[in-house]
Amino acid sequence: GAVVSQHPSRVICKSGTSVKIECRSLDFQATTMFWYRQFPKQSLMLMATSNEGSKATYEQGVEKDKFLINHASLTLSTLTVTSAHPEDSSFYICSAVPVPRINEQFFGPGTRLTVL
């Protein structure tokens, strides 16, 4: 149980385009999902907390107009990288917290974004 999927697993796009990444909890409901960014050989950097039915909470320094998050249902959150640039190239990972458990985050497999 507690499986989280992400789609796509890898995406390559041209500078200036927008990319949408989906995060789904497959066998549980999650009122809260998190979006992380990870650079090579570095730890996870929390970008935002996504709550179903409400606006996401962004960490300091993360541009909310750049990284649009939508948590439309208890099993789906999306991250859209708008007008992507090469510096946005990274590994993006989502996690979900099963209801009503707290503090146990289950991670998706990640999405590698490369912006040319």
Place this chain on the structure above:
Amino acid sequence: QKEVEQDPGPLSVPEGAIVSLNCTYSNSAFQYFMWYRQYSRKGPELLMYTYSSGNKEDGRFTAQVDKSSKYISLFIRDSQPSDSATYLCAMSTGNDMRFGAGTRLTVKP
């Protein structure tokens, strides 16, 4: 000072060795302590979850939490090449979770 400190390694051990991974932290409000394993280019996988101080064992893995010293450990017995991965410690107050930088472990056959 970072809230969570973890030696990034790399750590290389022979197969069968006992591995000790550690994290220290500064926020005494942390109550929940986790260890995640992350293989290259994959998402982290929850290995161990501990609430407050004490030990927890699961197969070859033992997690220890010492809240008085603000120190947590993960021990891996009889390490295997398949244990080669990056191990991330994580801790939470109940509202906020923080991750260590991760320790890259290689177990050589």
